[in-house]
Amino acid sequence: MRRSRGEGCDGAGDVSKPTPISGFPEWLPAERIVEQQVLDILREVFELHGFASVQTRAVEPLEQLLRKGETSKEVYTLRRLQADAAEDSGDQASALGLHFDLTVPFARYVLENAGHLQFPFRRYQIQPAWRGERPQEGRYREFVQADVDIVDRDTLSVHHEVEIAQVMADVFGRLPLPPVRMQVNNRRLIEGYYRGLGIVEVEAVMRVVDKLDKIGRAGVEKAMVDDLGASTEQARGALALAEITGDHATIAEQVAALGVTHPLLDEGLAVLVSVLEGTAALRSDTFTVVADLAIARGLDYYTGTVFETRMQGFEHVGSICSGGRYDSLATDGRTTYPGVGISLGVTRTLAPLFSRGLLTASRSTPTAVLVALPSEEERAACTAVASALRRRGIATEVSPTASKYGKQIRYAERRGIPFVWFPQPDGSHQVRDIRSAEQAAADPASWAPPDADLRPATTRTAAAAAD
Amino acid sequence: MRRSRGEGCDGAGDVSKPTPISGFPEWLPAERIVEQQVLDILREVFELHGFASVQTRAVEPLEQLLRKGETSKEVYTLRRLQADAAEDSGDQASALGLHFDLTVPFARYVLENAGHLQFPFRRYQIQPAWRGERPQEGRYREFVQADVDIVDRDTLSVHHEVEIAQVMADVFGRLPLPPVRMQVNNRRLIEGYYRGLGIVEVEAVMRVVDKLDKIGRAGVEKAMVDDLGASTEQARGALALAEITGDHATIAEQVAALGVTHPLLDEGLAVLVSVLEGTAALRSDTFTVVADLAIARGLDYYTGTVFETRMQGFEHVGSICSGGRYDSLATDGRTTYPGVGISLGVTRTLAPLFSRGLLTASRSTPTAVLVALPSEEERAACTAVASALRRRGIATEVSPTASKYGKQIRYAERRGIPFVWFPQPDGSHQVRDIRSAEQAAADPASWAPPDADLRPATTRTAAAAAD
Numbered sequence: 011m012r013r014s015r016g017e018g019c020d021g022a023g024d025v026s027k028p029t030p031i032s033g034f035p036e037w038l039p040a041e042r043i044v045e046q047q048v049l050d051i052l053r054e055v056f057e058l059h060g061f062a063s064v065q066t067r068a069v070e071p072l073e074q075l076l077r078k079g080e081t082s083k084e085v086y087t088l089r090r091l092q093a094d095a096a097e098d099s100g101d102q103a104s105a106l107g108l109h110f111d112l113t114v115p116f117a118r119y120v121l122e123n124a125g126h127l128q129f130p131f132r133r134y135q136i137q138p139a140w141r142g143e144r145p146q147e148g149r150y151r152e153f154v155q156a157d158v159d160i161v162d163r164d165t166l167s168v169h170h171e172v173e174i175a176q177v178m179a180d181v182f183g184r185l186p187l188p189p190v191r192m193q194v195n196n197r198r199l200i201e202g203y204y205r206g207l208g209i210v211e212v213e214a215v216m217r218v219v220d221k222l223d224k225i226g227r228a229g230v231e232k233a234m235v236d237d238l239g240a241s242t243e244q245a246r247g248a249l250a251l252a253e254i255t256g257d258h259a260t261i262a263e264q265v266a267a268l269g270v271t272h273p274l275l276d277e278g279l280a281v282l283v284s285v286l287e288g289t290a291a292l293r294s295d296t297f298t299v300v301a302d303l304a305i306a307r308g309l310d311y312y313t314g315t316v317f318e319t320r321m322q323g324f325e326h327v328g329s330i331c332s333g334g335r336y337d338s339l340a341t342d343g344r345t346t347y348p349g350v351g352i353s354l355g356v357t358r359t360l361a362p363l364f365s366r367g368l369l370t371a372s373r374s375t376p377t378a379v380l381v382a383l384p385s386e387e388e389r390a391a392c393t394a395v396a397s398a399l400r401r402r403g404i405a406t407e408v409s410p411t412a413s414k415y416g417k418q419i420r421y422a423e424r425r426g427i428p429f430v431w432f433p434q435p436d437g438s439h440q441v442r443d444i445r446s447a448e449q450a451a452a453d454p455a456s457w458a459p460p461d462a463d464l465r466p467a468t469t470r471t472a473a474a475a476a477d
Numbered sequence: 478m479r480r481s482r483g484e485g486c487d488g489a490g491d492v493s494k495p496t497p498i499s500g501f502p503e504w505l506p507a508e509r510i511v512e513q514q515v516l517d518i519l520r521e522v523f524e525l526h527g528f529a530s531v532q533t534r535a536v537e538p539l540e541q542l543l544r545k546g547e548t549s550k551e552v553y554t555l556r557r558l559q560a561d562a563a564e565d566s567g568d569q570a571s572a573l574g575l576h577f578d579l580t581v582p583f584a585r586y587v588l589e590n591a592g593h594l595q596f597p598f599r600r601y602q603i604q605p606a607w608r609g610e611r612p613q614e615g616r617y618r619e620f621v622q623a624d625v626d627i628v629d630r631d632t633l634s635v636h637h638e639v640e641i642a643q644v645m646a647d648v649f650g651r652l653p654l655p656p657v658r659m660q661v662n663n664r665r666l667i668e669g670y671y672r673g674l675g676i677v678e679v680e681a682v683m684r685v686v687d688k689l690d691k692i693g694r695a696g697v698e699k700a701m702v703d704d705l706g707a708s709t710e711q712a713r714g715a716l717a718l719a720e721i722t723g724d725h726a727t728i729a730e731q732v733a734a735l736g737v738t739h740p741l742l743d744e745g746l747a748v749l750v751s752v753l754e755g756t757a758a759l760r761s762d763t764f765t766v767v768a769d770l771a772i773a774r775g776l777d778y779y780t781g782t783v784f785e786t787r788m789q790g791f792e793h794v795g796s797i798c799s800g801g802r803y804d805s806l807a808t809d810g811r812t813t814y815p816g817v818g819i820s821l822g823v824t825r826t827l828a829p830l831f832s833r834g835l836l837t838a839s840r841s842t843p844t845a846v847l848v849a850l851p852s853e854e855e856r857a858a859c860t861a862v863a864s865a866l867r868r869r870g871i872a873t874e875v876s877p878t879a880s881k882y883g884k885q886i887r888y889a890e891r892r893g894i895p896f897v898w899f900p901q902p903d904g905s906h907q908v909r910d911i912r913s914a915e916q917a918a919a920d921p922a923s924w925a926p927p928d929a930d931l932r933p934a935t936t937r938t939a940a941a942a943a944d
Contacts, residue, residue, distance in 0.1 A: 027809045028541070028589045031573070034534035036586065038593050039600070042530050057843035058867040060874035063509050067501040067619050068535070068605065072558075074495070084557075090609035091539075091552045091574070106498070107558070119503065122495045126505050128841070128891050130877050133506070138535065142557035152534050167877060169856060176860070180867075288860075342494045374595070376524035389636060393643070393755075400525040400647075407527035410597050410634060424595050 033145030034152045035357060041364050043371035043466045045154075048185060048356065049136060052156045055180045056134035059173075061158050064133040066115035068140075072105040074118060084110055084141040108140040112157045112353065117340035120161055120347050129347075130162040130170070136356070147365075148327030148358050157333075159351030161340065166348040168281050171315040171335050172288035174350050178317075178331060179292035179299065186369060186470045187359065189295065189322040192331070193255075193302035196282040196315050199265075200251070200306060202274025207247045211238045219252050220306045252304040258286035261301045278314070285315055313337040317352055321359065330359045363470075372467040373426025376405040378459050379441070380422040381431040383409040392433060398454040399431075404464065406431075419444055428463045500612030501619045502824060508831050510838040510933045512621075515652060515823065516603060519623045522647045523601035526640075528625050531600045533582035535607075539572040541585060551577055551608040575607040579624040579820065584807035587628055587814050596814075597629040597637065603823070614832075615794025615825050624800075626818030628807065633815040635748050638782040638802050639755035641817050645784075645798060646759035646766065653836060653937045654826065656762065656789040659798070660722075660769035663749040663782050666732075667718070667773060669741025674714045678705045686719050687773045719771040725753035728768045745781070752782055780804040784819055788826065797826045830937075839934040840893025843872040845926050846908070847889040848898040850876040859900060865921040866898075871931065873898075886911055895930045 030036070037045060053063075075085050086108040109115045112135045120131065136156045143149050158177055160170045175194065182190050197216070204212045218233045225233070227249055234245040247270065254264050262283055265275070282301055289299045307316045314335030321330050333352030340347040363369040379399055381392045389408065396406040407427075409418045415432070422430050422444055431452070432440045441457060442449035458464075497503070504512055520530075542552050553575040576582045579602045587598065603623045610616055625644055627637045642661065649657050664683070671679045685700045692700070694716055701712040714737065721731050732746055749768055756766045774783045781802030788797055800819030807814040830836040846866055848859045856875065863873040874894075876885045882899070889897050889911055898919070899907045908924060909916040925931075 028538075028585050030589065031534065031536070031538075034536060036534055037532070038590060039529040039531060042532060045532075046530055058870070058872050060842055060844035060872055062506040062842045063513055064506060065504070065509060065512075067498065067503055068607070069498070069501060069619070071495075071498075084559075086555045087558050088553045088555060088575070091554050092609070108555070118495050122497070123505060128888075132842070132874070140535070142559070152536070162877075169853075170877075288857075375527055375529045375599070377527035386636075390755075403525070405525050405527055407599070410629075410637070421595075 033143070033150050035150060035361055037364065038374070040371040040374040040466075041360075041369075043374070043376075044186075044364075044369050044468045045356070045360055047371075047468050048360065049154075049156070051184050052136060052181060052354065052356075053134070055177065055184065056156075056158055059132075059158075059177050059180070061132045061134040061177075064116065064119060064135050065137060066109070066112070066119050066135065068108055068138075069106040070109050070115055070118060072107045074114065075107045075110065077114075084143050086140050086142050110141045111139050112137060112155050113159070113336075113339065113351065116157070116159060116351075117347075117349075120340050121342050124163075124342075124345070124347070130160050130166070132158075132160050134158045147362055148324075150357055150361070153355060153357035156354040156356050157351055159349050161347045161349035163345060163347055166335070166337075166350065168284070168314070171281055171350050172284045174333065174352050175285045175289050175299065175315075175317065176292065178319075178352055178354070179289045179297060181354070182297040182319075182331075183292060183294060186468050187296070187321060187363075188324065190297055190319055190330070191322070192289075192297070192299045192317060192319045193305045194282060194285050194299060194315065194317055195301065195303050195305040196278035196285075197306065197312055197334070198274050198314055199278025199282055200303070202272035202276065202278055203251050203265075203268075203270050204248065206270035206272035206275055207244050209240055209244050209248065211240070214238050215240065215248055216306045219248055219304070222249075222252055222304055254301070254303040256301050257299075258283055258290055261286065265303075281315060307332065307334060310334070311336045311339050315350065324362050327358055327362055330355050368471045370469050370471075372469060373428070374466075375407075375425045375427065376466065377407045377425065377427045378404055378464055379406045379429045379431050380418065380427045381406060381408045381433070382415055382418045383412040384433060384435075385412045388412075388433065395431060395433060395439070395454045399457075402458065404458060426466070429459055500610070500617050502617060502828055504831065505841070507838040507841040507933075508827075508836075510841070510843075511653075511831075511836050511935045512823070512827055514838075514935050515827065516621075516623070518651050519603060519648060519821065519823075520601070522644065522651065523623075523625055526599075526625075526644050526647070528599045528601040528644075531583065531586060531602050532604060533576070533579070533586050533602065535575055535605075536573040537576050537582055537585060539574045541581065542574045542577065544581075551610050553607050553609050577608045578606050579604060579622050580626070580803075580806065580818065583624070583626060583818075584814070584816075587807050588809050591630075591809075591812070591814070597627050597633070599625075599627050601625045614829055615791075617824055617828070620822060620824035623821040623823055624818055626816050628814045628816035630812060630814055633802070633804075633817065635751070635781070638748055638817050639751045641800065641819050642752045642756050642766065642782075642784065643759065645786075645819055645821070646756045646764060648821070649764040649786075649798075650759060650761060653935050654763070654788060654830075655791065657764055657786055657797070658789070659756075659764070659766045659784060659786045660772045661749060661752050661766060661782065661784055662768065662770055662772040663745035663752075664773065664779055664801075665741050665781055666745025666749055667770070669739035669743070669745055670718050670732075670735075670737050671715065673737035673739035673742055674711050676707055676711050676715070678707070681705050682707065682715055683773045686715055686771070689716075689719055689771055721768070721770040723768050724766075725750055725757055728753065732770075748782060774799065774801060777801070778803045778806050780815075782817065791829050794825055794829055797822050835938045837936050837938075839936060840895075841933075842892045842894065843933065844874045844892065844894045845871055845931055846873045846896045846898050847885065847894045848873060848875045848900070849882055849885045850879040851900060851902075852879045855879075855900065862898060862900065862906070862921045866924075869925065871925060893933070896926055 088106045138154050140152050201212050231245040234240040256264050305318050312334035316334035318329035319331035331354045335350040337348040381396050383392050392408045396408050399406040430442050439452050440449050441452040555573045605621050607619050668679050698712040701707040723731050772785050779801035783801035785796035786798035798821045802817040804815040848863050850859050859875045863875050866873040897909050906919050907916050908919040
C-alpha cells in the first residue's frame, strides 16, 4: 500500500506522475502475494465445505440496488461516455449501478438461474464491491469481499446456520491474522424476548438498542420510553438482555435468569446454543466465538442467527466478518429462497495490517530460482535449464542481462529470490543459496529447493495485536 | 451461460424474475469451475515464469482513459448517485471511468509505484475490464482479461519479446482449447521494409494494409495511391509483404526474396526469427506459431513484435490473445518505461465454447463426498466424519436432510458428487461410488477418492474444432 505522498504533478503537461485515488487501495507486489495467499485459504476452505464458486457481473439494474433504501446514497451509477439521448434520460429501469455488496447480486442470480441450480445451493463469491462512501481506515470505495451462502427453496434448515459459523471458524483457524472474536446472536431470540416483555415495536426497539455503543444506556432508555412508548421496565429489560455475553455452557442459564418466556425466545436460544456448540471445538488462542446479545445488525434483512467479528487491536475498523440468516431476500413472488451467509471484508481486514507493515511476504516475486547468464550467447541453454525447473513446479527466471555475476546476484537479492543457478563451462551446474552463500552441484532434472522456499511465505509480525 | 429467454416479468409488482443484461455474461457453477481451472493454469504458468500478480482498481481518471482517443466512445463513466454539485459539474480532471483494458492501468501503476518496484518488472494481471460496445459473440461489455507484461526502465532488451511468446506458448500448451494459431509480426520489420520501398507515410500505410481483410487488395492499392500518394509499385510492394507467412526456417528467405533492404528491416526480422525459434520447440498439434506479415495492430501503440492469436473454428470472434512491444506507453516526462506484453481474452475465449456446450466440468460442485445422514441426531457424528475427510483435502458435505437413503443418493447424483459415505450402526463406515454402485468399508482417517475424482475435471468435446 502506497503511503500518502505530498508530491503530485511534476508540471510536465498532461504527462505526470500519477497519485493514488482516496478510497481505492492498491497493493504493491509483496502485499498482493499476501492477499493472494489469504484468498487461496478462503477458496480452499470454502471448497472443502462443498461451496461452488459464483462470480456475478459488476453491475445490477439501479432499481434492484435501490430496493434497500438506506444504501442508495452510496451507489455508483454508470453511464456510457457517448450515451445516446434515450440512454441518458435517467430512466432508472435501464440504468446500471455497481453492486455495493455480493448478497444482493447473489439473490438476483439465484432467482434468475433457479431452474439450473440444485437446492440447497451452496456458493462462495470473492469479488470487489463499490460504495461511494467517505473513505477512512476500514471504509473504502472499492473493496474485496469473500462471501459464503447456503440458500434453499421455501424453507432452510437451522443446522445451516451452525454450518456457516463452522466454515468461518475453519477460515479464521488458518488465516494469518491477529486474534479475532466472532460474536453471535439470534434475532428470533431478541424478538421472542421483547415480545415476552410485552414490547410491540420490536423492530424499532432493535434499532435503538443497536445504537447502545453510541448513545449509551440512558440514551437507549430515553428513546424507548419517549419515542417508542415502552415502559421503563421494558427498556431496562431490553438493556439487560443486551448486556449478556457467554458461551454454550452458560448462555441459556443467563437468559433464563432474566425470567422472560416466549416460544420464539426458546427457538432462537436453541439455535444460538447449537451455533456455539458447533464451533466450540474450533476455538483457539486466536479465534473465539461468543454469544453477544447486543449484536442485532439492526438495519439489515436478517431473521435468525446474526454474526459480527472483530479483530483484536483493530476494533476501530468495525466488524470484519458479518452475516446471518435471511428468510425473504430472494423471492420472485411465487417462490422464496431463504438463506444464511457471511461476508469477510478482505480489504478491511488486510489494509490496516499492510499499512502498519504487520503482514508481509518473504519476497516480492513468485520466483524461487534465478538462472545466471554467463553470456548472451548462452541464453537458449539457460532458458532450457529454466524450463526443466518449471516443469517440476519451480518458479524460475533467467537473468535479464549477462552482467557480472555480482550484479546478477544483486538482481536476485533485491527481489528476495533465494537461489541463483550457475551453469558451468564444463556443462555441469551449481546452485547457490544467496542467504547462506552455500553453493553445491545440482542437476536441473532433479534439484528442488526446500519446500519452505518454493513459494513466498506470509510473515505476520506478532506486534499486530498490541498495536 | 444462460440461453436467451422469452420470459421476463411475471407481473408481481417490482418483484419479478430477473433476466440477463446483454453484454454482461455470467456463468453457471459448472462453467465457473471450468473458468477457474483455466485461470489456475494461467496463474501457475505466469508464476512459474516469475511474473508477480498485480491488481489495479477498476477505475482510472477519465483523462487517463481518453489519452487513447479511439476508445473514448466505449468508456463507462462513474457517478455517485447522490453526487454533490461540484462532483457533478462534469469536470474531467476528477471524473472516473472503468478501465477498458489492463495495459493503461498497468502503465499508470508502474509510474505511480516506480520507486517501489524492481526493474525489469514482470507482472501478470487477471481482472475484468469494461467497454460500452454493442454486444455480440466475442465482444462483451464486461470481460475478463489475463495479461503478462515485462517493463524496464529506459531500455528493454529484445529477448523479452521472445520470452513473452514462450510464456503464452506454455499457456496454450496446457489450456483445454481447440487448436490455436499465434501470428507474429514485427513493426520495425514493416517500417524498415516500407522505408526501403521509399514510402514516407509509414503509419498511415500500416493502417491501410491492416484493413486488407475488409477492403481487399484492390482497395488497399487504391487507398495507398489515391489517398497517401504512394506509387503503384510501392503499393504492390506493401501488399507482397503482407502476403508472407512462414516459420523460423523460411521467413528470412521469403522476405529477402522481395529485394528490399533497410537497417530497420534487418533488425525487426532478426527479432521475429528469434521469437519463432524461441517457440519452435513448444509447437504441437493444438498450438502453432507462424510469422504473418499482415498482422500490424495498426491502431495500437506497438513499436516492435506484435501478436495475434486465432482459435480454429472460432475465427469469427477475432484474436483471443494479442499484444506486443510498446516503447513509450509509460512515461512521466523524465523516465520512460518500455514494455512488452500480451493479453488473453478469457471471456472471449470461453464464452463461445460454453454457449455451444463444448467445454464442461464433470460436476457442478467441488464436493467429492456426501456423508449420508442416518438421522438428525447423528448430524454431529457425520460432521466429524466430514471434518476428518476435509483435513486431508477431500471436499465433503453432510447431507442436508435425514431423508431416505435413496433420496440422499439422488442429492449427490444431481450434483455429480461421486461418493456417498454411510456411517453404520456399529460405528464402522462404508463408502459407495454411486456411478458403479460399488460399496466398501472405509476409514475416515485414511480413505481417499482416486485422484481423478478429488476435484471436478474439465471435459472438452472434440467436436469444438469442427463447429
